[in-house]
Amino acid sequence: MSDGDAGRESILLFLVQITARVVGFLGLVYFARVIPQSELGIYFLFFLVIQVSTMVGNLGMGQALVRRIGEGERQSELFTVALTVIGSVSLLATAAFYLFKPTISEYIGATVPGLLAIATATWLVADLVIKTLQAEDRVLASGLLQLLQDVVRVGAGVGFITYGFGPVGLMYGVIIGFTATFVVGLPLSNLSVAIPAKSDFERVFSISRYTMFFGPTNFIYFWLDTFLIGVFLTKAAVSSYEVAWQTTRVLIIATMAINTTIFPKISRWASNGDYEEIERIVPGSIIFGLIFPLPGLVGLTVLNEDILRLIYRPEYVEAAIPMAILAGYMAVESVQRVGNSILTGMDRADVPFRSRLVGVTLAIVLNLVLIPTYGLVGAAVATFSSKLLDTLYQWISIGGLLDLSLPIKSVSWQLISATVMGLSVASLTTVLAPLTLPTLFAIVFTGAGIYAVLVLLDPDIRQVVDQYLPVSLPAV
Structure with missing residues (x-):
């Protein structure tokens, strides 16, 4: 399958998965309200x-x-x-x-x-x-x-x-x-x-x-915090934290789509010894995987309280800071998932096995220490820190297996674009305060437009996005 075919398959899968996330999100909003x-x-x-x-x-x-x-x-x-x-x-x-x-x-x-x-x-x-x-x-x-x-x-x-x-x-x-x-x-x-x-x-x-071992470690990353909140805190606190979790999970849809598409291909390339093919596809996978988590992190940091108050209910605002931290987790998770697909596809599942041992050990210790003292914020910090350590371990190992050229310039531009978007959103929030649901959505769409225009000014990002879209982008 060519890059273009893989890209179009990824974007079609992305559209399917974003539809599923929208359905799940609307369901969550309805359930939280009634x-x-x-x-x-x-x-x-x-x-x-x-x-x-x-x-x-x-x-x-x-x-x-x-x-x-x-x-x-x-x-x-x-x-x-x-x-x-x-x-x-x-x-x-x-x-x-x-x-x-x-x-x-x-x-x-x-x-x-x-x-x-x-x-x-x-x-x-x-x-x-x-x-x-x-x-x-x-x-x-x-x-x-x-x-x-x-x-x-x-x-x-x-x-x-x-x-x-x-x-x-x-x-x-x-x-x-x-x-x-x-x-x-x-x-x-x-x-x-x-x-x-x-x-x-x-x-x-x-x-x-x-x-x-991936299953138990996934539980520790995604559910240990919620499990211990259920032990140390209240069922209402569980609801608030899970609403924050579920809201941020939409940010890794692009990564999920591309990983699902490339993992079988990495497996075949590795079996045939075609490691150059793996090295070639990785930079674009990272760029496309971070196209949503980075602006999502910035946007949820700026609008966290308004989103929880207006879309859900005011009592969920207690999860505002944890939601911003968990958005950061999703950015790290996006990079980690690409690395995990590479290693498992290359028949080196022993590396993520070891990295997760390190990460989950830290997660267990930090959650037990931080949740009783700092509540929901402690849970989010513990989960983020352990995932970051796990991800660093995997990518250091990948660097010893493959000759990779990481897209540092393009990722830096994504961060800059997201920051400019965040400043614009913060300004609009101040001008239009107090926000209503219509003004919140207007600000979100405006911020998304600003980010899209800025991020596509980078030719490498534009090439990756054009490759993964079913239609060509207009010339600039």
Whole structure:
């Protein structure tokens, strides 16, 4: 696949994923407005528990499957290996939910072991189907499945809330969304169930013995802070922090799209020894991956309180500073995801394994120390600091494996453009204060326009964006 084809596939996937994020964001806004803050916290803690069970229970099958199926040998047998593993894990998770029902129910604030078990199983199967399509290099189909999942989840959740189900209705929506994903997705794959050999298990586990650690470390990065907020603080605080988290996650959509597209290609290039191809595609991936996180970081720092107060509800303003810090986390996460795709695709999953050991150790220590004292701000600082250390470790290692030319000039221009945008937004905020929802959106669109005009003045950035857009940019 040519650069142009890869770029257009990435932008189409980006458009699909941004649509999914918009659907999820609108759902979050609606749920935050109609469900009391403490009750919404019950749903977030339910989601946290199934997130833990699926991240741990996945055992690294997803990335291992993409890597091995991409080699083109015994693909159906490898798929069956993964299906067997997650089926066994689902049974173990179900037993654990019922065995520890009193403790889990007290933590969540609701007794729902059956829903936890069903949600875990359906999530694992849905994720396996999506990863299988990615392994077959059908990343756009996998993106459309994720969009379907969000649309069904939000739509079902709204329906159940309308009929008075409260946070339990959101739990039903999650399960229905996952179920729709694998029911629709399974027929799209060319793979089927086949009897695997011992060697097939060995091939998968030779990768997953490292990538299985990604799940628990992802939990620590994305959910340990929320988990400990649920332990040390209140369910209302959980809601505020999760609203901040979910708002910032839209910033890494471009990185998610391009990583999903290039990871199978990196795997093939590495298998063929074409390391020059990997080196060539990395600078553009970094530039495109940061095209949204950097202005997002600046914009959320300036408008954090107004966004939480006007889009959600005034009680969520307590998460204003954490949201700005988490936006910084997303900028670092964008760079880290590119590095992780490079290393895993090159069959060097041992490097992110070690880097995450370092990062999660710091995350655990800092969260335990900072949350009881500094609350939500402490949680955000702990999570950001650990991710930064993890990312630096990975990229230092990549520098020893590849001869890379990092796009320092272009990234610097992105920062300058974002800073000018931020100053303009701050000025408009002062002039138009107090803000209303219409004026907030007007300021956001104005800031986005300023950033777009400035950032595209850099020829390298313009070339990358033009490559990844389905239509050409107008000449300047």
